[in-house]
Amino acid sequence: MIPAPFDYVRADSADAALAALREHGDDAKLLAGGQSLLPLMKLRLATPGVVVDVSRAADLAYVREDGDVLAIGALTRHCDIVSAEVVTAHAPLLAHAASGVGDRQVRHRGTIGGSVAHADPSADLPTALLALDASYVVRGPAGERTITATEFATGFLETVLAPDELLIEIRVPKATGEAWGYQKFTRRAIDWATVAVAVQARGGGTAISLGNMGSTVLRAASAEAALAGGASAADAAQHADDGTEPAADVTASADYRRHLARVLTKRALAAAGRS
Amino acid sequence: MNVTLTVNGVSHTVDVEDRTLLVHLLRDHLGLTATNIGCDTTSCGACTVLLDGESVKSCTVLAASVDGQSVTTLEGLADGERWHRVQEGFRAKHGLQCGFCTPGMVMAAVSLLAENPSPTAAQVREGLEGNLCRCTGYHNIVAAVLEAAEGSVAR
Ligand SMILES: Cc1cc2nc3c(=O)[nH]c(=O)nc-3n(C[C@H](O)[C@H](O)[C@H](O)COP(=O)(O)OP(=O)(O)OC[C@H]3O[C@@H](n4cnc5c(N)ncnc54)[C@H](O)[C@@H]3O)c2cc1C
Ligand code: FES
Ligand code: FES
Numbered sequence: 301m302i303p304a305p306f307d308y309v310r311a312d313s314a315d316a317a318l319a320a321l322r323e324h325g326d327d328a329k330l331l332a333g334g335q336s337l338l339p340l341m342k343l344r345l346a347t348p349g350v351v352v353d354v355s356r357a358a359d360l361a362y363v364r365e366d367g368d369v370l371a372i373g374a375l376t377r378h379c380d381i382v383s384a385e386v387v388t389a390h391a392p393l394l395a396h397a398a399s400g401v402g403d404r405q406v407r408h409r410g411t412i413g414g415s416v417a418h419a420d421p422s423a424d425l426p427t428a429l430l431a432l433d434a435s436y437v438v439r440g441p442a443g444e445r446t447i448t449a450t451e452f453a454t455g456f457l458e459t460v461l462a463p464d465e466l467l468i469e470i471r472v473p474k475a476t477g478e479a480w481g482y483q484k485f486t487r488r489a490i491d492w493a494t495v496a497v498a499v500q501a502r503g504g505g506t507a508i509s510l511g512n513m514g515s516t517v518l519r520a521a522s523a524e525a526a527l528a529g530g531a532s533a534a535d536a537a538q539h540a541d542d543g544t545e546p547a548a549d550v551t552a553s554a555d556y557r558r559h560l561a562r563v564l565t566k567r568a569l570a571a572a573g574r575s
Numbered sequence: 576m577n578v579t580l581t582v583n584g585v586s587h588t589v590d591v592e593d594r595t596l597l598v599h600l601l602r603d604h605l606g607l608t609a610t611n612i613g614c615d616t617t618s619c620g621a622c623t624v625l626l627d628g629e630s631v632k633s634c635t636v637l638a639a640s641v642d643g644q645s646v647t648t649l650e651g652l653a654d655g656e657r658w659h660r661v662q663e664g665f666r667a668k669h670g671l672q673c674g675f676c677t678p679g680m681v682m683a684a685v686s687l688l689a690e691n692p693s694p695t696a697a698q699v700r701e702g703l704e705g706n707l708c709r710c711t712g713y714h715n716i717v718a719a720v721l722e723a724a725e726g727s728v729a730r
Contacts, residue, residue: 302595304594307593331637334635342615353639405620405705
């Protein structure tokens with residue numbers, strides 16, 4: 301299988317990518333690691349006229365500390381997040397979630413920015429980043445704007461990103477020494493989560509996010525509220541699926557997903573030391 | 576478009592369509608057919624090659640993207656008549672049956688050992704999760720990779 305014909309443009313910096321997007325308009329599609337886009341193009345589910353390849357934009361591949369925040373360039377690969385000591389030290393939930401993305405080959409190519417921009421509700425990094433209260437820096441013709449993880453995805457594979465905008469940085473408030481838990485349920489190796497739950501403690505509060513429990517990644521707001529109100533982890537976990545509308549597909553029915561959300565939330569809370 | 580890349584130590588400039596995948600550049604343009612196409616959907620790992628020393632699935636990389644980079648395929652592993660230690664491990668431990676998955680399995684194992692020279696059996700199993708084998712049941716593949724690893728532990 302080969303993709304439908306397109307024109308290839310190489311953009312080795314953020315500026316070059318923005319210029320190419322401006323020039324080619326709606327017909328252009330950014331290519332980062334290609335681990336989501338190329339399979340779609342091979343199946344002809346995506347047929348861009350122009351592919352703007354940012355996979356080697358070195359100015360967008362970095363992990364650095366910026367005061368209380370970890371600043372991660374959008375083109376940072378999954379494997380580099382797994383091995384970055386600053387991530388393991390200040391956002392271990394993120395490093396752990398990245399280590400479970402696909403397989404080693406996928407992690408050698410796929411990027412955090414591609415994963416966030418693709419907005420698959422079952423993806424590991426967006427689930428972890430939502431619990432970490434991350435925000436996303438986007439650059440376009442009108443300059444830069446910062447969008448919270450809560451506001452970024454608007455539907456299944458849909459985001460607030462405009463076609464001429466580039467995600468440039470993921471900003472993660474440090475969670476140094478705070479407890480966390482991550483539970484990903486899959487039937488097969490290298491698969492996306494049937495349901496995933498991320499838990500991140502921070503300053504006495506606890507954030508809980510859900511992967512694959514709706515058209516976007518979600519915060520388990522009722523379960524968080526129950527915990528904040530003094531409920532036990534087991535009782536709070538019973539509210540993990542409140543208000544969610546999970547899909548039914550070949551791997552799971554909607555009811556099974558609801559069950560998984562409750563069970564995995566309890567386990568993730570236990571891993572984070574909440575009982 | 577022209578793509579210039581180093582394959583198994585030799586520089587090539589190849590004129591390809593923009594949409595050409597790396598695996599087709601290797602097989603159809605350079606005649607390097609050790610790299611197999613299995614699933615063609617990024618799942619089976621049969622097409623695994625090394626890109627600047629790291630394993631990638633060449634059915635899911637554009638040839639154009641690797642311009643200026645270095646690719647190693649199974650054909651480039653042996654040093655003349657001397658096999659690579661991972662190849663030796665596969666022979667010694669009978670790590671293949673039909674052999675279809677083997678080129679990808681070997682390249683994935685070379686990359687795994689470069690990143691983790693002394694893996695446990697469990698780490699080998701997990702490290703090769705992106706490569707499917709329909710014949711061996713994996714047992715001998717894991718033994719082959721442990722055989723090749725230096726100072727491997729916990730067999
Ligand atoms: C076999 C396999 C298993 C996988 N398993 C998992 C898994 O278990 N969990 C998981 O979370 N993911 C999984 N993935 C997906 C993987 O994480 C991808 O790497 C990721 O979703 C996309 O990142 P990419 O860099 O490859 O992006 P690409 O595929 O290049 O791009 C994806 C989309 O994002 C857009 N985009 C990319 N970068 C930017 C940017 N900087 N600004 C704006 N838009 C951008 C592209 O235009 C495209 O629409 C798997 C993939 C494969 C092939
Ligand atoms: S042919 Fe590339 S992963 Fe199967
Ligand atoms: S030896 Fe036949 S598929 Fe692995």
